Amino acid sequence: MSKVIAIFNQKGGVGKTTTSINLSAGLGKLGKKILLIDLDPQGNSSSGLGIDKDNLNVQIYDCLTGKSSIAEAIKPTSAENVSIVPSNNDLAGVEIELAREENWENTLKIILESIKDEFDYCFIDCPPSLGILSVIGLIAADSVIIPIQCEYYALEGVSQLFRTIELVRKNQNPNLELEGVVLNMFDGRTNLSIQVVEEVKKFFKGKVYTSIIPRNVRLAESPSYGMSVHDYDSRSKGAESYLELAMEFLELQESE
DSSP, X not given: OOXXXXXXXXXXXXXXXXHHHXXXXXXXXXXXXXXXXXXXXXOHHHHHTTOOTTSOSSOHHHHHTTSSOHHHHOEEOSSTTEEEEOOOGGGXXXXXXXXXXXXXXXXXXXXXXXXXXXXXXXXXXXXXSSSHHHHHHHHHOSEEEEEEESSTTTTTTHHHHHHHHHHHHHHTOTTOEEEEEEEESBOTTOHHHHHHHHHHHHHTTTOBOSOOOBOOHHHHHGGGGTOOHHHHOTTSHHHHHHHHHHHHHHHHXXXX
């Protein structure tokens, strides 16, 4: 049975799309069949996996508005065993259209039902905001992964994020769980990064992955080539760290 996981943080620049791409690709390399849903109008997960987001016949916007089935929107990517439902800036207008519909909250959950069991894991790359798109992503998900950057304002906004998750849990998705927290952009040369790791571990007791993602040039470069870091430079620290994270993720799934 497939598991649907939202990758969510309302702050921008925390490594959300980097995690969406490279955790998906890491799991693909380990033989798991992955579907990534790009729910961000910026379409960075799509372009970061080799999709020409400016020339899409069908994308997530068409699925959410009932113009196409989700099966029609699924595309192979540059990463082994990873497919994607892509997006582009057209998705930015969908919130107005959805808000007019009855039962809009369950739109994504309903369209995922028909295909999710074809995959081992479905990841949803949510936008960096607390709007309708993020809400439908959380309603469709079984659990949430929260990426957090190892920087000064790491925990800023986390209480608001929890309030959103709690509201979704209370009103729409009572089984929504916190899957785990991924620490990104770690720089072991600075006391600040080390302090942030300790602070985040205290806040999210027992939910922080031990695999920490370092600052890495290859991670920053790989999206511009339309590749995951594993395909761009498999020997880089970034690739090694995301593969470790994928292995840790699977170990935790198997122990549940």
